[in-house]
Amino acid sequence: MEVFATALPALGEAWALILQPVVLGYLVLGVVMGLAVGVFPGLGGIAGLSLLLPFMFGMDPILGLALMIGMVAVVPTSDTFASVLMGIPGSSASQATVLDGFPMAKKGEAARALSAAFASSLFGGLVGASFLTVFILIARPIVLAFGLPEMLMITVLGLSMVAVLAGRFPLKGLAAAGLGLMIGTIGEADAGGSLRMASYDIPYLTDGLKLVIVGLGVFAIPEIISLLRQDRSIAKGASLGGGWLDGVKDWFANIWLSVRCSIIGVVVGIIPGLGGSVVDWIAYGHTVQTTKDKTKFGKGEVRGVIGPESSNNAKEGGGLVPTLLFGIPGSGSMAIFIGAVALLGSGDIEVGPGMLKNNLDITYSIVWLLALANVVGTVLCIAASGGIAKLTTIRFTYLAPFLFMLISFAAFQSGQNFEDLLALFAIGLIGIFLRRFDWSRPAFLIGFVLSNPVEKFTNQAFQIASFRFRKGFDVGMEYVFSPIVITLIIITVVSVILGLRQAKSIMAEGDVKSGSKRAPLVFLLVIAGYLAVALINANMIPDYNMTDKVIPLVIGSFALVCCAILLIQMMRRSEGDSIFADKEVAGEDADAPYGLWSTLAWFASLIVATWFVGFILALIGFLITFFRVRAGAGWGKTLLLAACGLGLMCLMAGLLNRDFPPGLLQGAVDLPWPLK
Amino acid sequence: MTVSNFSRRAILGIIAAAGFAVPASAEIDFTGKTIEWVIPFSETGGSAKWANFFAPLLSEELPGNPTVVVKFKPGAGSTKGANWFQDQNHKDGTLLFGTSGSTQFPYLLGDPRVRYEYTDWTPVMASGTGGVAYLNAEDGAKFDGSANGLMDIDFIYGSQGATRLDLVPLLAWQMLGMNVEPVFGIKGRGDGRLMFERGEATIDYQTSSGYLKGSADMVAAGEAVPIMTWGALDGDGNIVRDPTFPEIPTFKEVCEATDGCETSGEAWDAWKAFFVAGFPVQKLAFLPAGTPQDVIDTYTAAFEAVVARADFAEISSKRVGKYSVFTGDAAQNALGTATSVPAEAKSYVLDWLNSSYGVQLN
Structure with a gap:
């Protein structure tokens, strides 16, 4: 009770701070800037915050906080536009949204999907x-x-979602996840610095591949290429059904799902x-x-949008806990946020353990500014969603060049190389073939995302556990099998069993x-070949x-065994069996007027x-040629569209x-910006 | 040349040069320009904080008040960004580059990825820090000013890697005869502190600002016991108590009190050389090769004006610690301190890395 005696007045003070017109004005300004940055895939809060940093020095703390939080809070909201409308996962927060959001857009329900996501x-955010x-x-x-064994178990729980998303052939899903994990180990190892499938002669590989590139390559490129081949609009028949009000109704009908996923978001977000x-x-x-009829997932099930979207804004709130209480940033944008807070005012707000004792009012202001920014951002997004959804009715050939422009720019921002x-193109190829042969792309991406945590937590937990066991068997057991770990193991086992049973009805690729046997077999052999080379490399x-x-060896062997069993199955089964799934045989891709290559x-x-003339000059040539030759547009339209694209690109990059x-x-030659 | 001789000369130079102000140049004007300050680390590290702290101050003092933006080029433990900077030549004085101990150490150890040469660049500012090591309460009770009571304990330490700045604490603990097992692969000292707070790690060290921010509270609550600082250098290149933590003994004092630990000889010289390269001069700001003298003078004057601000001591102590900021010739001397270790020290450390951690750098 003593706690609440100090908390309530602080909460009152926080609201008094927030509810000043000038503070709200700065918050709205931050939100608008955040939305503008957030719709660009791959930029996100880090770019926006870096932009604000120079202005933070000596600024009134509450105003600076309002501006920064307004900007950070809406990035996971606004990147929903890219993931639903274009199938481009803007950040790691919107990857799962793509799975059902984009199919909804293809059905002409973009506005409905967007407003359900925003609601x-x-x-x-409020929960x-x-x-x-x-x-x-x-x-x-x-x-x-939450020590290392607990974090390892949460990572394993995340990995176990592969079971749900594995597709019709669980073995294919497992092999895809294994391939993702192996590709995630490329580069210099965190622990001992050994190189895996990399060389100091190619410095790019020593850092490993970036999530942005893999996300774009696996989800965005295959969809863009496929739609471009079909030469139609994203929404089939260019018609829009389902207005924004339907989306809000969908959310309300699934409010308990939303509550549960929000809590999942906060709780997982809290763990640094x-x-x-x-x-x-x-x-x-x-x-x-928790959905009775699972057959619609991957084909545009609105619950598949509501779940992940409820969790990703709640996660931002949860992420404040390690940031404010321990001074340990939960994400890149939070790290800049900590740095910026120290610049504010006279610099006496110190993010870290002292925050609750000395600045409880500021802490509460941060929490509720975040919530308020969510409200403002969402209202703006819902208002815009009906109009922006019309993009899905445009002939895709007119959108595609801009998307190529955006994803190239986003990919370049991740490493500035x-x-x-090239990596984007290579991963894009993998994505295209995973999609074509019905190997689970989500499973591949989960594998990649969790590769580093799995390896890190396994090694570190193992090392510390072996120390504890040396002290005594019961000391070790107590460390490894804490109540939290046991609970997580039970949840994981249950979800794997349920997931494998359900996976067959969830067809993410339709x-x-x-x-025929040949093409799927060749793809399997290529993957098995890469895994074998990576295994030999790790063994060296x-x-x-x-x-x-140890992790590359174990995972690589496992994935290779999966491939071997698949190979045997493929040799035994006859042509036409569903193991030989191939999108080029029948359906949209096969009937497309344009070829893949x-x-x-x-x-x-x-x-x-x-490579020859730099991005901007290349882009000028690309846009003009594409609109003239592929889209068959007249010179006037071509030049206008190319100028718009260039202008947008230079404006954003310049700002x-x-x-x-x-x-x-x-x-x-030395050239002036933006040509340099 | 012995280490102490070497560092004495360097430090004397720093102190001597700090006394002279360099006259500002009148011709350079940055009005309407944007200065890019490139940091070879991510947005989240200590170097980012350091550059972000100085950037707005520098903008106020440079002629024409240009916008100073901090850009990040992380990769390969900062060697990627440094290799990139090596290829840059002077254009119009709008490029500044910052390095840290993590850039200096691979250079000193002959890491195969290093393709940069510090002596090509012109340093315009340098600043240092200190570090504090501490134990958990249970083991800390056995500390009596020497490590004699700690030798039978197995310690666990969350480490970023033996070839990074962690080389300094790891070597120090080994010299004290302590049994410290590093758990590699953590991403920053903040993660190490969290591991310590969870009770998984039993020994930890933080740089001065990290200690003041996060660990001092644990010490006050009786959950942690500080055992030593790395110390600071005086004008003669001797290790003395860290001015930020005058009440905590230095590693040198603890070593002297501990059986079997020597403050002279091969191991000590090697430790001291790497300590000097990593802490008293940890972060440096550079102009690229070929920068003309008037641009160098302009930057020197601007950084001097920053340091001369009436409120500099106050605002900097919270952000970058109470340590000297070197400019002009003092920065040049600081660079010498940070980027040269005697050959014996280098070969000792390379042998030690190989035998203790299996690290081979060639």
Whole structure:
């Protein structure tokens, strides 16, 4: 009770601080800026916050906080536009949204999907803030109860969602997840610094592949290419059904799902070191498991949008706990946020353990500014969603060049190397074939996302556990099998069993027809070949660096065994069996007027031209040629569209102080921005 | 040349040069320009905080008040960004680059990825920090000013990697005869502290600002016991008590009190050389190769004006700690301190890394 005696006045003071017109004005300004940055995939809160940093020095703390929080809060809301409308996962927070959101857009229900997503986001944000108001006072011991074994088990729980998303052939799903995990280990190992499938001669690979690139490559590129081949609008028949009000009604009809997923979001968000990477998959898995009719998932089930979206804004609130209580940022944007807070005012707000004692009013202001920013952002987004949804009725050939432009730019921002574009193309190819042969793309992505946490937590927990066991058997057991771990194991086992039973009815790629043996068999052999090479490569790491080789060896062997069983099955079964699923046999892709390779060549040409003359010059040529030749537009329309695209790109990059990929030309001659 | 001689000369230089102000140049004007301050780390690290702290102050003092933006080029433990900077030449004085101990150490150890050469660049500002090591309450009770009571205990330490700044604490603990098992693969010292707070790690160290922010509360609550600082250097290059923590003994004092730990000889010289390269001069700001003298003078004057601000001591102590900021020739001397270790120290550390952690850098 003593706690509440100090908390209530602080909460009152916080509201008094927030509800000043000038504070609200700054909040709205931040929200608008956040929305503008957030619709660009791959930029997100980090770019926006860096932009604000120079203005924070000496600023009135509450005004600076309002501005920054307004900006951070709406990024997971606004990136929903890209994931629902274009199938582009804007950030790790919106990956699961793509699974059902984009199919809804294809059915012409974009506005409905968007408003359901926004309503869920808003609600999640508010649930998160209410929960935090009480919880932040008692959170410290709970956060400290999550040690390495507990974090490992949460990661495993996230990984177990592969079972739900594995598709018709669980073995294919497992092999896809294994491939994702193995691709996630590329680069310098965290523990001992050994190189896996990389070399110091190719410095790009030593850092490993970035999530943005893999997300874009696996989800965005296959969809863009497929739609472009079909030469139609995203919404089939270019008609829009289902207005924004329907989406809000959908959310209200599923309000309890929204409540549960919000709580999942806050709780997982609170645990430092996991961040947002697993939250939306756990929420999606939970949604699938609690839905009676599972056949619609992956084809545009609105619950598949509501679940992950409820969790991802709530997660932002949860992420404040480690940030404010321990001074340990839960994400990149939170890290800049901590730095910026120290710049505010006279610099006496110090994020960290002293925050609750000395600045409880500021703490509460942060929590509720976040909630308020969610409300403002959501209202703006819902208002805009009807209009923006019309994008899905435009002939896709007019959208695609802009999307190629955006995803290339987003990919380049992740590492600022030309190789980012090559990696995007390579992963895009993997994505295209995973989609074609009905291997689960979500399983691949979950594997990739969780590769690093799985390896890190396994190694560290193992190391500490072996110390505890040396002290005594019961000391070790107590460490490894804490009540939290046991609970998580039970949840994981139940969800794997349920998931495997349900997986067959969830066809993320739709009903894929089967064809001849040759193409699926070749793809399987290529994957098995990569896994074998990666295994041999990992085995070459010297034994004293066991921590760097054990995970690739175990996972790689497992995935290779999956491939071997698949191979035997493929040899035994006859042509036409569903194991030989191939989108090029029948359906939209097979009937498309344009071929895969000629369509892909357009994207490749943009990358090749960038290598020679840099991104902006390449883009000018690409846009003009594409609109003239592929879209068959007149000169007037071509030049107007190309100018719009270029203008947008330069405006955003200029405001956010971002560079473009340079080419050989830029190496030889000095050119002014944006050409440099 | 012995280590102490070497560092004495360097430090003397720093102190001597700090006394002279360099006259500001009148011709350079940055009106309407944007200065890019590139940091080879991510937005989340200590170097980001350091640059973000100085950027707005620098903007106020440079002629024409240009916008100073901090850009991030992370990768390969900062060697990617440094290799990139090596390829940059002077254009119009709008490029500034910042390095940290994590950039200095691979350079000193001959990491194969290093393709940069510090002596090509011009340092315009340098600043340092200190560090504090502490134990959990139970083991801390056995500490009596020496490590004699700690030798039978197995400690666990959350580490970022033996070739990084963690080299300094790991080598120090080994010299004290302590049995410290590093758990590698954590991403920052904040994660190490959290591991300590959860009771998984039993020994930890933080740089000065990290200690003041997070660990001092644990000490006050009796949950942690500080055992030593790495110390600071005086004008003669001797290790003295850290001015931020005058009540905590230095590693040198603890080593002297501990049986079997020597404050002279090969191991000590190697430790001291890497300590000097990593802490008293940890972060440096550089202009690229080929920068003309008037631009260098302009930056030097601007950084001097920043340090001369009436409120500098107050605002900087919270953000970057109570440590000297070197400018001009002092920064040049600081660079010498940070980027040269005697060959014997280097080979000792390389042998130690190989035998203790199996790390081979060539």
